[in-house]
Amino acid sequence: MTATNAPAAIGLHGLRKSYGATEVLPALEAELRGGEFTVILGPSGCGKSTLLNCIAGLERLSAGRITIAGREVQEAEPKDRGIAMVFQNYALYPHMSVAGNIGYALKVARVPRAEREARIAAAARIVDLGDYLHRRPSELSGGQRQRVAIARAVVREPQVLLYDEPLSNLDAKLRQDMRMELAGLHRRIGATSVFVTHDQVEAMTLADRIMVLNRGRIEQFATPQEIYHAPATAFVAGFIGAPAMTLLDVAGEGGWLRLSDGTVLARHRHQGAALLGIRPEQVLADPAGVPARVIYREDLGAHSVLTLQLGDGSRLQMAAGPGRPVAASSDIRIALPAGALHLFDPLTGRAFARHPVPSDAMKVQDDAIPS
Amino acid sequence: MKQEIFRARALPWWLCAPQLLVLFLFFYLPIILAFFWAFHLEQPFGGGSQFVGFANFRRVLGSGEFWSSARATLAYMVLASGSSVGTALVLALAADRRLRLSGIARNIFLWPKAVASASIGVIFVFLLNPYLGIPAPLNEIWPGLWNPRTNPLHAYAMLFVANVWSAIPFSFIILLAGLQAIPEELHKAGAIDGAGPWRRLRDIQLPLLTPQLFVVVVLEVADSLSGSFGLIDTMTRGGPGGATNLLVYKIYSDGFKAYDLSGAATQTVILMALVAVVTGAQYLFLERRVRYDR
Ligand SMILES: Nc1ncnc2c1ncn2[C@@H]1O[C@H](COP(=O)(O)OP(=O)(O)OP(=O)(O)O)[C@@H](O)[C@H]1O
Numbered sequence: 001m002t003a004t005n006a007p008a009a010i011g012l013h014g015l016r017k018s019y020g021a022t023e024v025l026p027a028l029e030a031e032l033r034g035g036e037f038t039v040i041l042g043p044s045g046c047g048k049s050t051l052l053n054c055i056a057g058l059e060r061l062s063a064g065r066i067t068i069a070g071r072e073v074q075e076a077e078p079k080d081r082g083i084a085m086v087f088q089n090y091a092l093y094p095h096m097s098v099a100g101n102i103g104y105a106l107k108v109a110r111v112p113r114a115e116r117e118a119r120i121a122a123a124a125r126i127v128d129l130g131d132y133l134h135r136r137p138s139e140l141s142g143g144q145r146q147r148v149a150i151a152r153a154v155v156r157e158p159q160v161l162l163y164d165e166p167l168s169n170l171d172a173k174l175r176q177d178m179r180m181e182l183a184g185l186h187r188r189i190g191a192t193s194v195f196v197t198h199d200q201v202e203a204m205t206l207a208d209r210i211m212v213l214n215r216g217r218i219e220q221f222a223t224p225q226e227i228y229h230a231p232a233t234a235f236v237a238g239f240i241g242a243p244a245m246t247l248l249d250v251a252g253e254g255g256w257l258r259l260s261d262g263t264v265l266a267r268h269r270h271q272g273a274a275l276l277g278i279r280p281e282q283v284l285a286d287p288a289g290v291p292a293r294v295i296y297r298e299d300l301g302a303h304s305v306l307t308l309q310l311g312d313g314s315r316l317q318m319a320a321g322p323g324r325p326v327a328a329s330s331d332i333r334i335a336l337p338a339g340a341l342h343l344f345d346p347l348t349g350r351a352f353a354r355h356p357v358p359s360d361a362m363k364v365q366d367d368a369i370p371s
Numbered sequence: 372m373k374q375e376i377f378r379a380r381a382l383p384w385w386l387c388a389p390q391l392l393v394l395f396l397f398f399y400l401p402i403i404l405a406f407f408w409a410f411h412l413e414q415p416f417g418g419g420s421q422f423v424g425f426a427n428f429r430r431v432l433g434s435g436e437f438w439s440s441a442r443a444t445l446a447y448m449v450l451a452s453g454s455s456v457g458t459a460l461v462l463a464l465a466a467d468r469r470l471r472l473s474g475i476a477r478n479i480f481l482w483p484k485a486v487a488s489a490s491i492g493v494i495f496v497f498l499l500n501p502y503l504g505i506p507a508p509l510n511e512i513w514p515g516l517w518n519p520r521t522n523p524l525h526a527y528a529m530l531f532v533a534n535v536w537s538a539i540p541f542s543f544i545i546l547l548a549g550l551q552a553i554p555e556e557l558h559k560a561g562a563i564d565g566a567g568p569w570r571r572l573r574d575i576q577l578p579l580l581t582p583q584l585f586v587v588v589v590l591e592v593a594d595s596l597s598g599s600f601g602l603i604d605t606m607t608r609g610g611p612g613g614a615t616n617l618l619v620y621k622i623y624s625d626g627f628k629a630y631d632l633s634g635a636a637t638q639t640v641i642l643m644a645l646v647a648v649v650t651g652a653q654y655l656f657l658e659r660r661v662r663y664d665r
């Protein structure tokens with residue numbers, strides 16, 4: 001089964017939502033392209049579900065407009081928006097069979113019985129549920145229940161599929177399988193998908209574009225690659241990656257970045273205060289580099305994550321390869337390659353424009369460190 | 372758990388004894404005595420009884436008064452439990468939808484629980500008094516519009532009002548708890564599937580509320596058979612002309628006013644059998660339709 005309708009773009013224009021005095025979404029502005037898989041990513045309580053419920057029509061907007069396929073829908077009933085939704089805790093009707101759950105929307109819409117049954121069977125096939133049509137939800141495993149929920153959404157051939165953390169109740173292995181299935185499903189039915197999660201692995205693997213949300217504001221809306229390699233704000237930098245980027249307070253002066261105690265960290269043209277971000281996997285061990293003390297070590301098998309303490313007491317994470325183990329509370333020296341540095345405005349959190357770095361400045365040279 | 376602690380076989384019995392004694396004295400003993408008297412001819416002021424077999428039953432079942440009382444009892448059972456559960460259901464649905472003032476209502480609806488049904492009866496008799504109560508002005512305009520002392524329908528209406536009022540707290544709280552236990556997401560899923568509020572009520576809320584509805588109906592039905600005594604005694608005393616002389620009240624007036632102890636005991640046995648049969652039938656036929664899946 002494929003969606004008969006052309007993929008629908010979703011426009012959010014000045015979308016505002018408050019509960020009483022608390023403003024959850026302050027004036028959101030975004031364009032979700034038709035057929036794209038958009039992941040809304042953000043910490044708990046940042047307003048992801050609220051945004052999704054607004055798109056679905058389960059919450060009334062305080063102000064603003066929502067368009068789906070060019071049509072303004074902010075006043076429309078959920079059923080008239082061409083959307084379907086998958087919920088975190090499945091939200092299956094416990095007193096109906098699997099077939100009853102999948103076909104409920106069709107029954108409400110008075111689709112004739114024969115067509116209904118054919119569509120239920122087709123939707124169940126999409127998610128591999130054929131054998132379970134007569135069971136009750138309570139007789140299914142978590143993964144199977146979520147499949148029923150997905151079939152229930154797909155059966156209506158929606159233009160837009162909304163997912164609210166659909167995988168977070170599943171165990172790690174099943175989550176991975178379901179991720180693959182969801183990606184496949186998206187390719188097959190081609191509906192515009194909006195997927196809410198706070199799991200960045202899901203975001204990175206599923207998304208065409210990720211919308212990073214923080215306290216109801218869009219921090220960055222870009223492809224996973226851009227989000228990872230060129231975070232637009234310090235928040236995005238500190239949120240994406242496992243472990244995430246380390247952020248250090250530094251000051252740039254005369255071509256060098258220094259910590260507050262004057263320790264020279266890396267070469268950079270920036271002048272004045274900045275937040276320096278660096279990914280743990282890009283921190284290098286370098287006998288001629290900055291001294292640091294290993295205060296904590298987590299061995300993850302493939303690699304280990306070291307937490308280092310620098311001269312001024314600030315902490316930095318470093319991913320070390322499987323090579324020779326570094327004992328905790330030993331001293332090492334590290335280098336921060338200039339190409340791996342991200343600088344953010346300490347006041348606004350926005351990234352400074354990146355300067356091209358000459359290749360000979362990639363390493364901190366002992367003899368070049370000014371006193 | 373260590374078994375030694377309970378090695379003294381007698382100890383558990385001693386611990387249960389006070390409770391068992393109370394249960395026996397006030398629950399089982401009256402039942403046993405009712406059965407005993409139902410098969411004997413009792414002297415009104417004590418002193419000797421004579422075994423008469425089913426003579427009492429023949430006498431009771433042969434009287435037209437008994438059958439009219441039994442019919443009234445059954446009608447009252449259906450209407451009283453239906454109206455009280457129905458009202459409580461509507462109120463619980465409204466409170467669950469968080470209509471305006473439902474926070475206060477949730478609190479206030481529980482208060483009648485603290486009032487004995489006899490007190491409720493006294494209060495409603497006063498409120499609905501044709502000459503002094505709320506309907507008094509209307510009665511002045513249209514004389515005889517409302518008079519429960521002479522009109523059996525009015526008498527029943529008065530009983531139902533008082534019964535609904537006294538039955539609301541329990542049914543309301545059970546039904547509201549059941550409604551609140553239905554996850555919010557099911558409503559959202561239903562709305563997305565295109566079901567409006569009434570459709571969701573029919574397809575989602577009521578089916579998921581059946582366990583609570585079942586409990587409430589069973590208890591209300593049993594209560595309407597026996598618990599109407601306080602209301603009748605204070606409001607109508609079986610009148611007008613025996614119209615509201617339901618079995619519970621008839622047992623009392625036969626036994627304690629006409630001193631027909633054997634006849635009263637016989638009707639008690641019949642009423643107990645009726646409660647047992649009705650409750651059993653509900654378990655047999657209604658419970659099948661209860662959805663315990665959640
Ligand atoms: N009905 C409500 N009344 C008042 N505040 C609410 C209501 N619903 C949500 N909020 C508030 O809005 C904010 C965003 O909630 P939302 O459920 O959208 O978060 P979320 O990003 O989905 O979080 P999570 O990842 O935990 O699901 C929260 O701070 C929450 O307290």
Ligand SMILES: [Mg+2]
Pocket residue numbers: 048049050164
């Ligand atoms: Mg949420």
